[in-house]
Amino acid sequence: MNLAKSFKSSKPWLIALLVTATTLTGTKFIAQTEFKPSPDIEKTIYIPKKVTALGRLEPESEIINLFAPLALDGDRVTQLVVKQGDWLKTGDTVAILASRDQLQAALEEAETEVKVAQKKLAQILAGAKTGEIRAQTAKIAQLKAELAGQVTTQQATISRWQSEVRTAKAEYERYESLFKDGAITQCQATPDRSFSVG
8 A cells, every 4th residue: 555655646747647648649549540531441332233213203393103004014114215304295205115126026916917807808898709608608508418318318227227126126025935835946936047947
């Protein structure tokens, strides 16, 4: 305890000098580290690769909502044709979508198909195919007649076979009855006439 007491009383100016030096050194160090930008931060530049955002074009007078049809959902804008401040009227192109070429080809193909269908309709309405219609009508009548003849033939064949079945059944029953009565033998009772003895 004597040592601490003697140190405090003998050199108070030394303690004040040490505290002041420490404060100045710390303040200088902190000032240099806080306000001096790092060279790594200065050289780093962030360049976004893709920006996605929802938005709308909003004129000063009124709000006009622009949107693509549902068929183009998910399509992307490849080129924005208008700039801020441009005047637009109905039918003006605002942007070009990524699927423009594909949709243009599909439109041209559909227009070609419509033209072909219109030409076919014009031919039918003009009566150019009247002869073909008459020929087809005659062919249909001929096929119906052939079908009716085939049906008649098949019905006659079925009737003949049914008659033969009835005759064979009656003959079988007659022979069976004679065999039971003992009038004929087993060989004679067989419906096949080649075995019958007469």
